[in-house]
Amino acid sequence: MHRFIRPEYCDGPFFLTLTYMHRSNIFFDEQWNVQTVIDLEWACSQPVEMQLPPYWLTSRSVDGFTDPESIAELDGLLKEYFDIYAEEELAQNGHLYHTPIMRHVWQSGSFWYFQAATIPKGMYLLFSEHVQPLFNKEHYEKSIFDEVFWWYWRVDVKDVVEQKLKDKEKYTADLKRAFGVEEPIAAVDVAIKLEENIGT
Structure with a gap:
């Protein structure tokens, strides 16, 4: 837990989070203005570090990043996403707060930890592919961990x-x-x- 959750955020802030947010739940008009967001019944308050950048920018499922090429694709898109998010955050608030947190969550591997903790169907593969190797790559390649x-x-x-x-x-x-x-x-x-x- 301490590897992925920083102590300074354990007591907040907490934000209302649309936990089932992906592109099929967002409706736009012809000028790409957001008109409607659906499937809000899973919304809840979560720590700021769980305000995760969207993996679905690649059109892959969360457990679809199983090779270096797919992860590199996501990394490139998220870097672009962070830059745009930072511009919007500066324009709206005059300072950066959320963008550096999201960058850290992605770079530290916390991104995969939080995805595994909140998406049961992808938990095992996310843990095996992205979380476990951070601690012991040898166990990932052998059956000793499962045994x-x-x-x-x-x-x-x-x-x-x-x-x-x-x-x-x-x-x-x-x-x-x-x-x-x-x-x-x-x-x-x-x-x-x-x-x-x-x-x-």
Whole structure:
């Protein structure tokens, strides 16, 4: 946490944030003036460091930055975005406040941390591709992290996983009976991997 959240912003300021903001939720007129913003039901107050620059300038999903070229593309667009944002901020407020914070969030890697924390469907890939390598690139390239870290999810994690595997086995058997399937339905790779880990 301390690597990504600076102490001076822990107690604020907090800003109303449109957390589901992307280009398909913004409507413009023919002169590119913003007319309407939709999907406001997810708006909430967040720390200033979570006022993140838009990754969707590249037309990629948040978990679509998996190679140096895509990250370089985003970096170039964000530099341009920061410059324009700074001009607007100076014109409106007479001084810069938000722009330097956004630049720091991007350059420090906090950008990926906050995206992972707020977008569940992209969390694992964002962590693996962008957050974990900041701490240990070797773990990112090996399976040791996945084999060890899951034990620390909770104290009785082994019991929970074993019960989940039993539940899935029962569910699979129930499906077979319901649909008259004779051959067993193959277990998902994740379940097999967890079962192997438990046995070691």
